[in-house]
Amino acid sequence: MAIVVVGISHQSAPVEVRERVAFSPGQFAEAFATLRAEPGVAEGLIVSTCNRMEIYGAGADSAAVIRGIEDFLHRFHELDARLGEEIYRYEEPRSIEHLFRVVSGLESMVLGETEILGQMKEAYERALTARATGKTLNQLFQRAFQVAKKIRSQTAIVRGTVSVGSVAVELAEKIFGELGQSQVMVIGAGDTSEKTARALLSRGAKTVIVANRTHERAQALAAELGGRAVRFEEFPQEFAHADIVVSSTAAPHHIVTCEKVAAAMPLRRNRPLFLIDLAVPRDIEPAVNDLDNVYLYNIDDLQSIADENMRARQEEIAKCNEMVAANVAKFREWLNRLPPGAA
Amino acid sequence: MSDRDFIFYSLWVYVGAFLYSLYLIQGRGRWESRGHTALVAIGWLLHGYGLCLRAQAINHCPITNLFEVVMFITWAVVLVYLMMGLVWRVSLLGEFTLPLVIACVASGLIPAFDHHRAEDMVRNVWLSLHAAIALLSYGALALAGVTGAMYLVQERQLKAHRMRGIFARLPAIEQLDRINYRLLVVGFAFLTVGIVFGFVVGAALMMKDTPKTIWSLVVWALYGGLLAARMTNRLRGRKVALGSIVALAFVLATFWGVNMLSAQHRF
Numbered sequence: 001m002a003i004v005v006v007g008i009s010h011q012s013a014p015v016e017v018r019e020r021v022a023f024s025p026g027q028f029a030e031a032f033a034t035l036r037a038e039p040g041v042a043e044g045l046i047v048s049t050c051n052r053m054e055i056y057g058a059g060a061d062s063a064a065v066i067r068g069i070e071d072f073l074h075r076f077h078e079l080d081a082r083l084g085e086e087i088y089r090y091e092e093p094r095s096i097e098h099l100f101r102v103v104s105g106l107e108s109m110v111l112g113e114t115e116i117l118g119q120m121k122e123a124y125e126r127a128l129t130a131r132a133t134g135k136t137l138n139q140l141f142q143r144a145f146q147v148a149k150k151i152r153s154q155t156a157i158v159r160g161t162v163s164v165g166s167v168a169v170e171l172a173e174k175i176f177g178e179l180g181q182s183q184v185m186v187i188g189a190g191d192t193s194e195k196t197a198r199a200l201l202s203r204g205a206k207t208v209i210v211a212n213r214t215h216e217r218a219q220a221l222a223a224e225l226g227g228r229a230v231r232f233e234e235f236p237q238e239f240a241h242a243d244i245v246v247s248s249t250a251a252p253h254h255i256v257t258c259e260k261v262a263a264a265m266p267l268r269r270n271r272p273l274f275l276i277d278l279a280v281p282r283d284i285e286p287a288v289n290d291l292d293n294v295y296l297y298n299i300d301d302l303q304s305i306a307d308e309n310m311r312a313r314q315e316e317i318a319k320c321n322e323m324v325a326a327n328v329a330k331f332r333e334w335l336n337r338l339p340p341g342a343a
Numbered sequence: 344m345s346d347r348d349f350i351f352y353s354l355w356v357y358v359g360a361f362l363y364s365l366y367l368i369q370g371r372g373r374w375e376s377r378g379h380t381a382l383v384a385i386g387w388l389l390h391g392y393g394l395c396l397r398a399q400a401i402n403h404c405p406i407t408n409l410f411e412v413v414m415f416i417t418w419a420v421v422l423v424y425l426m427m428g429l430v431w432r433v434s435l436l437g438e439f440t441l442p443l444v445i446a447c448v449a450s451g452l453i454p455a456f457d458h459h460r461a462e463d464m465v466r467n468v469w470l471s472l473h474a475a476i477a478l479l480s481y482g483a484l485a486l487a488g489v490t491g492a493m494y495l496v497q498e499r500q501l502k503a504h505r506m507r508g509i510f511a512r513l514p515a516i517e518q519l520d521r522i523n524y525r526l527l528v529v530g531f532a533f534l535t536v537g538i539v540f541g542f543v544v545g546a547a548l549m550m551k552d553t554p555k556t557i558w559s560l561v562v563w564a565l566y567g568g569l570l571a572a573r574m575t576n577r578l579r580g581r582k583v584a585l586g587s588i589v590a591l592a593f594v595l596a597t598f599w600g601v602n603m604l605s606a607q608h609r610f
Contacts, residue, residue, distance in 0.1 A: 173515060289502060
C-alpha cells in the first residue's frame with residue numbers, strides 16, 4: 001500500500017483559494033462516499049481546518065491515488081480549473097513525514113501549537129466512523145498521534161507561551177498561583193485588553209471590573225464578560241479589590257501613578273497587585289514597579305517574553321526533525337513487512 | 344559500624360538526591376519525582392538510625408555536643424521537608440533545601456565538633472523533651488528561611504521581567520508566601536512550647552542559665568514580631584521573606600556562641 005497526501009495550507013495558498021476547497025461538517029458523509037468511489041483510492045481521510053485542507057489516501061499505486069484525490073476535489077467542489085501549484089502532492093516517504101510534522105505542530109502558523117493535534121484526532125475519528133480508512137491509514141494515524149505525544153514530552157517545542165495574552169496569564173499564575181480568588185480590572189475597553197481579560201477568566205479568574213471613558217462601552221463589555229462596570233473617574237478606588245489590572249486607554253499621560261497605587265496597598269492588606277499596561281503611550285507610571293508587592297509589565301515586556309519563548313521553540317526544531325525522521329523510517333519498515341494485499 | 348558512619352552514609356544519599364533532582368530539571372521537566380522523595384527518605388532513615396545509635400551509646404538524647412545538635416536539627420529539617428512534600432507540592436523546594444542540609448551534615452566531618460562532650464549533663468526526660476521540641480522548631484523555622492529565599496528569587500525575577508533558567512519553575516509567590524507563613528506559625532508555636540518547657544523544668548530543677556534565657560527571649564521576640572506583622576498584614580511578601588531569612592541567620596550565627604557562654608546549654 002502506498003500512502004499519499006494531497007493538500008493545501010496557509011503556507012501554500014491564500015484564504016481565497018483555501019475556502020474553495022474546504023469541507024463543512026455537513027458535507028463529510030457524501031464526501032467520503034464519493035472519495036472512496038474514485039478508482040485507485042482504497043482508503044481516504046479528510047482534514048479540514050481554517051489553516052489547512054488535506055486528504056490522506058492509500059492505494060496500490062501512488063500516482064493513481066493522487067489522481068483520484070485530485071479528480072474528487074475537482075468534481076466535489078465544482079472547480080472551474082484544475083488546481084496547480086496551490087496544492088501539494090506528496091508520496092512516500094514525504095507524505096508520512098508531512099503527517100508527523102503536522103500533528104506535532106511543526107507545520108502550524110504558530111510553531112508548536114497543540115490545537116492541531118485535537119483537530120487531527122477529530123478528522124481521524126470522523127473517517128473511522130465513516131469506514132473510509134483501512135488498516136494502513138489507521139496504523140499511520142495512530143502512529144502519528146504517538147509521535148506527536150513523544151515530541152511534546154521530550155522536546156520543548158510546545159513549552160512557553162508565545163502570545164501577549166497568554167504570557168500575561170502565565171505571569172498572573174506566577175504571582176497568584178490559582179487565579180480562583182483573583183479579580184480582574186480592565187481600564188479602557190480595547191480589543192487586546194478584552195482578549196487578555198477573557199484569557200484570565202478562562203483560567204479561573206473570579207470577576208471583571210470594567211472602566212471606560214464612555215461608560216456605555218464599559219457597560220456593554222462588562223455585560224459580555226459577566227462583570228460590572230464602574231465610572232471612569234472611580235477606577236482608582238477599585239485598586240482596593242482588583243488583583244490584576246489591564247490598562248489600555250488612549251490617555252496621553254500616566255493615569256495610574258505611584259501615589260494612587262501606594263495609597264491603595266494598605267487597603268489591599270498588601271496583597272500583590274499585577275499591573276499590565278498595554279497602552280502606547282503608557283498608562284502606568286513605570287516607577288510603580290518599585291513598590292513592594294506591585295508587579296508592572298508593559299506591552300514590550302510581554303512581547304519580548306513571547307518572542308523569547310518563540311526563539312526557544314525554534315531552537316528545538318532540529319531535535320524534532322530528527323525524531324520525525326526516525327519514526328518515519330520505523331513506520332515504513334512496518335509497512336514494508338506487510339504482505340501485499342493484506343489491507 | 345559507628346553512629347557517625349550512618350550519618351555520613353546519609354550525607355551521600357542526600358548528595359545523590361540533590362544531583363538526581365538537578366538531573367531531572369535539566370532533562371524532561373518531570374522534576375517532581377517519587378524517586379527523589381524516596382532517596383531523601385532513605386537518607387533521613389539512615390540519619391535517624393545514626394542518631395539512635397548515638398543516643399544508645401551515650402544514654403542521652405543526642406544533643407550533648409555541637410556535632411549532635413547540628414545533626415539533630417538537620418534531621419528535623421529533613422523531617423519537615425518530607426512532611427511538606429506530602430502536603431504541598433512545592434517545586435524546587437528540594438533544590439533549595441538540600442544544599443543547606445548537605446552543608447550542615449558535611450560540617451560534621453570536622454572531628455573537632457564531635458570531641459568535647461558535656462559529661463555532666465543532667466538526665467531528665469522533661470529536659471530532653473524541652474530540647475527536642477526546641478530543635479524541631481528550628482527545623483520548621485529553617486524551612487521558613489528556605490522558602491523565604493525562594494520567594495526573594497521569584498520576586499526578583501518577576502520584578503526584573505525575566506523568566507528563564509531553572510528558576511522559571513519556582514512556585515507562585517503567593518504560594519511561597521502562604522507556605523512561609525504556615526512554617527513560621529508552626530515553628531513559632533514549637534519554639535514557644537520549647538521555651539515554656541525550659542522555664543518550667545529549669546525552675547523545678549533549680550537550674551539557672553541567664554545568657555541562654557536572654558538569647559531565647561530575643562529569638563522568640565524576633566519571630567513573634569515578624570509573625571505579628573504578618574498576621575495583621577502590616578508586612579507581607581518580600582519583607583516577611585527577608586525577615587525569616589534574617590532571623591534564621593541570627594540564630595545560625597549566635598547559636599554556638601551563646602551556648603559557649605551558657606552554663607546549662609554548654610557542650
